[in-house]
Amino acid sequence: MERTEAEMIAAVLKGDTASFEPLVEKYSPRLFATARRYARHESEVEDIVQQVWLKAFEKLDSFRGEAPFEHWLMRVAIRTCYDSLRAHQRNREKPFSELTEPEEDWLDRYVSQPDAADENAEAARQLVERVLGLLSPPARLVITLQEIEGRSVKEISKLTGWSVPLVKVRAFRARAEMRRILARIGKEKYL
Amino acid sequence: MNLAQLQRKLIAAARANPPSQRVPYAFEKRILARIAARPIMDRWELWGRALLRAAAPCIAIMLLLGAWALFAPPPNTPTNDLSQQLEQTLLAAVDQDQPIDSAR
Numbered sequence: 633m634e635r636t637e638a639e640m641i642a643a644v645l646k647g648d649t650a651s652f653e654p655l656v657e658k659y660s661p662r663l664f665a666t667a668r669r670y671a672r673h674e675s676e677v678e679d680i681v682q683q684v685w686l687k688a689f690e691k692l693d694s695f696r697g698e699a700p701f702e703h704w705l706m707r708v709a710i711r712t713c714y715d716s717l718r719a720h721q722r723n724r725e726k727p728f729s730e731l732t733e734p735e736e737d738w739l740d741r742y743v744s745q746p747d748a749a750d751e752n753a754e755a756a757r758q759l760v761e762r763v764l765g766l767l768s769p770p771a772r773l774v775i776t777l778q779e780i781e782g783r784s785v786k787e788i789s790k791l792t793g794w795s796v797p798l799v800k801v802r803a804f805r806a807r808a809e810m811r812r813i814l815a816r817i818g819k820e821k822y823l
Numbered sequence: 824m825n826l827a828q829l830q831r832k833l834i835a836a837a838r839a840n841p842p843s844q845r846v847p848y849a850f851e852k853r854i855l856a857r858i859a860a861r862p863i864m865d866r867w868e869l870w871g872r873a874l875l876r877a878a879a880p881c882i883a884i885m886l887l888l889g890a891w892a893l894f895a896p897p898p899n900t901p902t903n904d905l906s907q908q909l910e911q912t913l914l915a916a917v918d919q920d921q922p923i924d925s926a927r
Contacts, residue, residue, distance in 0.1 A: 649858055656851040661844035668842035678847060685854045686861075746828055756836035763833060780837045807830070814826045814833075 637701050644692055656685055659702065663709050669776050670713040672720065672765060680716050684709045703790075710773070710791045717769035731817075735759045739817070766813050771806035778803055 635643075635651075643651035660681065667680040688708050695704050731739070734755035742749035750756065764772050777783045777791065788799045 649855065652858065653851050653855055656854050660846045660850055664846050665842045665844045678850075681850075682854065682857065686857060689858050742829060742832065746825060746832075749832060751832050751836040752839050753836070756833065757840040760833040760837045764837070775834075776837075779834045782838075810830055811826050814829050818826070 638697055641692060641695060641697070641701065644689070652689060655701070659705055660685075662702070663705070666706070666709050667713060669780070670717055670772070676716065676720075680712055681709075683716075684712045687712060707791055707793075710777075711793065714769060714773050714792065717772060721769055731762070732758065735762070763810060763813055767806065767809055770802050771809045774799065774802045774806045775810060779807075 635654075637655065640651045640655055644655075663681045663684055664677060667677045667684075668674075671677045671680055684705070688705055691708070695701065732755075734753075735758055738749055738753055738755035738759060764775065767775065773792065774788065777788045778785070783791070785796055785799045785803070788794070788803075789796045792799070794802065
């Protein structure tokens with residue numbers, strides 16, 4: 633008979649470390665996808681997920697079982713990703729003068745015919761990665777959670793530990809920051 | 824250039840391309856190995872470490888104070904003695920009154 637998550641967690645807390653393995657196996661894909669949203673390089677992704685699991689193991693006794701384990705784990709993951717963003721704040725992405733050729737082509741297409749620029753194009757994905765890479769850590773976190781993942785302010789508040797008004801303020805500032813960055817592209821490239 | 828529309832397009836691009844969920848081979852084994860290799864620390868060990876770290880600066884301060892007490896020159900004039908200064912100050916009025924009293 634398969635054990636439930638609560639049983640596995642109870643076993644880990646009693647000292648049976650092996651019971652942690654099925655949890656790692658089950659939730660690692662989700663954690664890798666989350667970490668890939670914030671890490672600049674693939675090499676960083678594994679470090680972040682590893683940190684998340686080690687923190688989760690250390691703090692497992694603080695999991696009360698009131699909410700699903702996944703929600704608790706995602707909170708640990710988001711906070712670890714945010715810490716990682718802040719730690720690497722100084723060496724953020726390169727400026728727009730180093731746009732790749734496909735990115736420049738996509739932007740040209742957008743400027744000449746906005747509707748013709750396909751958002752499914754790889755260049756658009758690379759460009760948005762670059763723009764997100766230039767955002768400050770709180771702005772990047774809030775844009776990713778709210779705009780890209782479509783989470784509500786309340787959910788973001790729970791995930792990040794920020795108050796609801798703080799999330800709203802940071803979301804407002806983040807959108808403004810992103811527009812400023814986009815305006816800079818426009819200036820550097822077309823003026 | 825319409826910035827709001829460009830922003831929407833780029834966000835849509837990010838939404839259309841969710842990151843991969845690929846997990847490196849035997850990742851869970853690595854995590855378990857890391858957990859097993861972690862040093863287990865109890866409260867007493869943490870205390871012991873903190874005390875051991877504090878021992879060196881405490882010894883250094885003790886030696887400096889000892890050396891200062893041993894080699895510092897002793898106060899050479901009695902006026903440097905705080906208790907004497909206090910006594911003189913307190914008795915200054917009495918000392919002044921004494922000749923008048925004796926005259927009576």
